[in-house]
């Protein structure tokens with residue numbers, strides 16, 4: 001056979017094993033020998049049944065994503081599955097770890113599927129801007145019904161082995177030794193005798209579909225697609241399965257797949273798939289990680305409470321410290337309330353809530369942090385206050401404990417220099433709400449020890465965060481770039497655009513919401529306090545805050561929020577205030593297009609990103625994309641600001657920046673060297689080379 005596919009025999013049962021580490025992707029060098037093996041076993045009369053299994057930590061986790069966008073090498077996955085379906089003797093897929101995408105499609109080509117109790121199954125192609133291209137949209141509905149298949153394929157969500165069994169996707173679940181059980185299962189089935197019906201010929205489930213209910217469900221899911229094509233195509237493909245013959249629906253799936261795989265949206269989402277994995281690669285792969293068993297959090301406010309929950313949800317006991325019992329109880333009360341919301345939504349059981357709350361130890365005494373291996377400070381954003389806290393931590397934390405600050409702006413080198421163990425200090429910049437937002441900006445300070453850094457990068461994955469390592473500068477990567485975008489949003493208001501006009505340009509671009517609605521959601525007072533602390537101003541936002549317009553929390557900000565609703569309503573008063581401020585500054589209002597809004601807010605973002613790369617604050621352009629997509633809601637279909645620069649065309653971006661620089665004289669528009677190089681070379685990496 002080949003290094004990637006082997007065949008073993010257990011008397012009359014043949015076991016075909018795929019071995020293509022790390023996740024048994026169905027690369028060309030797997031598909032070819034697999035196809036040959038299956039055809040040979042089909043025609044081998046001494047073989048009574050066939051088991052398809054995988055070596056290593058998982059069943060097949062999909063087609064090989066690195067092959068997309070390249071010329072297709074035969075045999076394709078569909079041909080391999082087609083061969084599988086020509087086999088009359090029973091075929092059984094033995095699933096452990098994950099069976100995803102093309103991997104589940106391969107299993108759907110078998111007559112039967114048995115799974116390990118911990119296995120997870122799904123068709124997550126939509127998360128890559130694709131749809132299942134190996135017959136998943138045509139075969140899955142034949143097992144689980146069209147409605148269930150629609151939900152699984154449009155969301156890309158995975159199901160556990162028990163849920164898959166209940167849904168009819170797998171035929172048996174075993175606690176362990178799934179391959180051994182699969183062999184016995186196959187032999188037993190063969191003994192009982194056929195015929196064995198391929199999934200492709202099972203129509204009963206899809207015949208039960210009520211098209212009206214299906215269409216209502218599909219319409220509901222389409223509303224959440226936010227300009228992404230793949231979810232819509234997924235729903236269409238599953239609907240085809242209900243209304244067309246198997247062959248027609250399979251051909252339609254193919255056409256939809258070929259269109260999506262060539263599309264920028266999928267290229268962007270595939271870029272993000274690999275970018276997230278690259279971001280987690282920090283120097284010192286072989287360094288011994290520090291042991292983290294217990295975590296301490298100083299400050300039980302919104303950020304501190306969220307951070308503590310993130311660690312408890314990740315399986316760590318947490319000591320939560322506050323200045324007084326009263327403030328501590330308020331913080332613990334908020335945590336309890338947050339879990340209660342999850343219970344009411346059905347995403348957490350009452351029992352699990354109790355278990356998690358038991359992991360919190362509240363305290364007002366610093367010495368209770370002495371047994372913590374990692375301590376995260378999340379107190380008021382003031383340098384003097386932070387230094388005082390780090391001074392106390394320096395005095396009582398155990399040797400080797402990692403001391404982290406959650407500051408989103410302040411100079412971590414200055415904090416580190418204020419204590420005796422700067423090598424143990426780094427930044428862990430969570431995003432609010434910290435128990436929900438995926439991004440974790442890990443800030444490497446000048447003296448941070450490599451093993452401390454590597455330890456927290458690994459830790460981030462264990463608490464379900466996407467980690468990106470950045471250097472120390474004002475606002476690090478995300479907030480520094482946000483400032484470049486923010487200043488232009490304000491300028492556009494003074495020049496004649498309205499908050500809703502700017503927000504609409506953003507949502508049309510693909511953002512979940514625009515900057516002004518986002519400001520109202522987060523609370524305008526937070527930025528206002530920070531600006532005041534740093535002696536900075538934002539003309540319009542400051543004016544609104546001086547009038548108590550903090551956003552949703554006060555029922556009015558850039559918009560009105562009537563009767564506690566979260567729905568923004570245009571506020572003519574705000575627009576009049578802005579016009580008044582503009583007149584004061586002698587700025588005459590003018591018509592402003594959506595195109596200008598996007599140019600003037602997004603091109604400076606990219607330019608600032610290029611500056612950050614030049615300074616080495618970020619290691620890769622793709623790291624910046626991961627930060628903006630996971631921390632600020634940059635549209636995934638555009639791959640992040642730095643990837644989008646490639647789609648948009650860097651030459652045009654440089655020209656438009658130079659135009660606005662000349663017109664306004666503002667530095668945010670002055671294109672930096674690396675951006676110009678990117679325009680010349682076509683890539684950030686090539687642009688960075690001398």
Ligand code: T1G
Pocket residue numbers: 022023025058061062063064065066077098100101102103105124125128130131132133134136274277278
């Ligand atoms: N193709 C190529 N490389 C892959 C891969 C894949 N499908 N999946 C993972 N890798 C690489 C990954 O880049 C990393 O590489 C290493 O494997 C370990 O991954 C026709 C269209 C399985 C849950 O979307 O979700 O099938 O960085 O760090 O955290 O319908 O990987 O070490 O060099 O993520 O343990 C559909 C994608 C494909 C699943 C394991 N399948 N993979 O997570 O490890 S499209 C997916 C995952 C498709 C067909 C279609 C996860 C995982 P490196 P990792 P992990």
